[in-house]
Amino acid sequence: MKEKKKHKVFVDGPISPSFIGESIAKHTTKTTIGAHDIFLGQVRADEIDGRVVKAINYSCYEEMAEDKFYEIREAIFAKYDLTCMHIYHSRGEVKAGEICLFVFVSSRHRKMAFEACREVVEEIKKNVPIWGQELFEDNSFVWKENKN
């Protein structure tokens, strides 16, 4: 029942809520699943030195990032008893309030789903070569820094 098919992680622009709904719907046929944990990263309209972030423009070292996503996937399936796992990350511009990261982990029981999902998110933040320009209204920007 394990599904380890490699799909494209990067999507251009924001990840739409309806795409997330459709992804959930696809799991209706997988009746060994008892628990899904879904993490969504959303762009915040942070205020930085008096200017408000209107969007983040994501870029990446794509070849290395795809390798890293594959390594994360292999390691998480080796460690946890999962039914399936999907990762989507935005590339290009994502406005404040829109979704830039979608991690979807499914398992028989909740413990595995919770732990694996959290671990995948931490691994992405730590090990995948992705950067973001926080864009302001006047088209100036600062480079985003991740906090723990």
Next chain:
Amino acid sequence: MKEKKKHKVFVDGPISPSFIGESIAKHTTKTTIGAHDIFLGQVRADEIDGRVVKAINYSCYEEMAEDKFYEIREAIFAKYDLTCMHIYHSRGEVKAGEICLFVFVSSRHRKMAFEACREVVEEIKKNVPIWGQELFEDNSFVWKENKN
């Protein structure tokens, strides 16, 4: 920004993936949110003594359950810095592969969202008076027991 409005937790029948997508979409205007964690419980087609579960029929002590959901909500907002939190649980019949529990926690940062979501799910399983009949093809049933 905290939203503690009390809404009806129980929904009749399964929770649809499109409802989940729409719930996510409603958070686009809340631009202080950086992280959502969503837990979904899905009915498994478990095999029990040679028979396969085709659905779970959920019942509850509704007045007490609504009180408990309210207590869980108050406690979680007191403990974690959340932007919003929503819980939906099915009542009545939910087929294998369909969703019976939807917990949606949103916060500035991922740590709070992850921890609060997991805690809410554990509290629901432990403290809310809900029961489920696991129905088989021949309309016989057993009462569902929660594992840790």
Next chain:
Amino acid sequence: MKIEVIVFGMIADIIGKQKIEVNNCSDTTSLQIKLTHDYPKLCQQKFVMAVYKKVITGNTNLNNGDVVAILPPFAGG
């Protein structure tokens, strides 16, 4: 003195209805003794009691008209 007893899940299967009235029980321990006497299958069943929607942890006094719920192990989610 009447106590209203509401029952759920597999306890309702054992008792055969969702609500019964019990007379002359001044506390939850005597109510439990009476119920397990009337419905011996309850002895094999795990349950907790709630008085006015609050789960009780020890013997609790009951008054005329009180509502006691008999709750088998929860199985939400």
Next chain:
Amino acid sequence: MKIEVIVFGMIADIIGKQKIEVNNCSDTTSLQIKLTHDYPKLCQQKFVMAVYKKVITGNTNLNNGDVVAILPPFAGG
């Protein structure tokens, strides 16, 4: 001997392009010395180097045609 250096994020802002060629660097330490000499602002910048998509943790020998990436702190999610 030519090394292909690809740069990302704020490092690309400093260098002014996404790809440069560097000659006569036989290992990553000498490459780093050459880059910080040519682009002094790099000294104030945190980064790691990756050779063929693998982040290196110590000095690593380089051969003609190798691809080295200069990666500022990751900020995905």
